[in-house]
Amino acid sequence: MKNKVKVVCAFYLLFISSHVFAKENSHPHNGSHANHVYGPVGVMGEHPHSKGDWMLTYAYNTMSMNDNLSGKDDVSTSEILTDFMVSPTSMTMQMHMFGLMYGVSEKFIIMAMMPYSLISMDHVTRMGTKFTTKSKGIGDLKLSGNYTVFERDKQRALINIDVSVPTGSIDERDGTPAGANQKLPYPMQLGSGTYDFIPGITYTKSINFWSWGAQAKAIIRTGENDNDYRLGNNFKFTTWAVRKINNHFNGSLRIEANSWGNIKGADPELNTAVVPTSRADFRGGKRVDLLFGVDFTKSNNRFGIEAGLPIYQNLDGPQLATDYRLSIVGQLIF
Numbered sequence: 001m002k003n004k005v006k007v008v009c010a011f012y013l014l015f016i017s018s019h020v021f022a023k024e025n026s027h028p029h030n031g032s033h034a035n036h037v038y039g040p041v042g043v044m045g046e047h048p049h050s051k052g053d054w055m056l057t058y059a060y061n062t063m064s065m066n067d068n069l070s071g072k073d074d075v076s077t078s079e080i081l082t083d084f085m086v087s088p089t090s091m092t093m094q095m096h097m098f099g100l101m102y103g104v105s106e107k108f109i110i111m112a113m114m115p116y117s118l119i120s121m122d123h124v125t126r127m128g129t130k131f132t133t134k135s136k137g138i139g140d141l142k143l144s145g146n147y148t149v150f151e152r153d154k155q156r157a158l159i160n161i162d163v164s165v166p167t168g169s170i171d172e173r174d175g176t177p178a179g180a181n182q183k184l185p186y187p188m189q190l191g192s193g194t195y196d197f198i199p200g201i202t203y204t205k206s207i208n209f210w211s212w213g214a215q216a217k218a219i220i221r222t223g224e225n226d227n228d229y230r231l232g233n234n235f236k237f238t239t240w241a242v243r244k245i246n247n248h249f250n251g252s253l254r255i256e257a258n259s260w261g262n263i264k265g266a267d268p269e270l271n272t273a274v275v276p277t278s279r280a281d282f283r284g285g286k287r288v289d290l291l292f293g294v295d296f297t298k299s300n301n302r303f304g305i306e307a308g309l310p311i312y313q314n315l316d317g318p319q320l321a322t323d324y325r326l327s328i329v330g331q332l333i334f
């Protein structure tokens with residue numbers, strides 16, 4: 001399975017690179033790309049496409065978490081270890097996202113996105129033993145439709161309807177001091193295990209060298225997964241401004257507010273006395289991030305980077321707090 005994913009990725013990258021050179025050397029650009037306003041690279045589903053256009057996206061997203069918060073207050077490892085046998089100390093999430101977008105008409109686009117995630121969490125026990133758990137694999141497949149409902153005077157409003165299909169594992173296991181092959185807690189799992197509906201609305205406007213936009217999205221989970229729980233719903237609002245620096249470079253500033261609920265139900269294999277990450281009621285929270293981005297556009301290709309820092313966090317916890325996040329994105333239209 002893992003080798004298969006590697007082979008698919010290798011072909012994918014080969015395909016992108018061969019296409020980049022083919023475009024650069026032969027075909028003149030048809031101009032459809034330039035007419036569409038793009039948001040920062042960390043925002044998805046904010047732009048339309050011309051009919052018949054395909055777009056390939058590769059995104060590398062990483063998030064680093066360090067130290068624990070309960071509400072807005074720091075909680076030390078020793079405080080956590082008075083109530084639990086184990087405390088998480090840091091976590092790194094990396095995600096390779098592959099996306100394919102197609103313009104069905106000037107107003108309607110469809111998109112499929114598949115993530116591959118690598119998660120690593122460091123812990124310390126009451127006895128002072130340090131250990132790390134890891135999980136990796138494909139996440140949940142996302143199928144999207146974006147429809148332009150309004151377009152006038154360089155303003156555009158899109159309705160986003162996404163469905164998340166539970167292709168990611170919720171049965172990841174690894175070795176811990178409690179034994180080999182232990183069921184890993186909620187944040188180490190790769191998927192939600194449920195079909196999730198993700199409705200959204202996006203607005204963009206451009207004036208000369210500037211463009212700005214806003215997007216609201218909700219993740220609504222349905223039913224209960226095979227491990228007797230359902231992740232909390234999520235509400236996200238983001239707004240941004242993009243400044244054209246020259247014909248190729250754009251700079252962006254963005255604010256993103258996220259609010260997500262606790263888990264309903266519980267995985268019966270997890271012991272809630274061991275570690276806070278196995279508590280279904282220590283998963284919710286609110287966070288606001290400030291993000292800076294720059295992207296480079298040439299003919300049909302776009303390459304960009306966006307980095308973000310939290311400016312507000314309020315977590316049901318103790319729960320690991322976000323330190324920073326980073327997205328590196330490559331896009332190709334053909």
Ligand SMILES: [Cu+2]
Nearest residue numbers: 047049055101
């Ligand atoms: Cu696109």
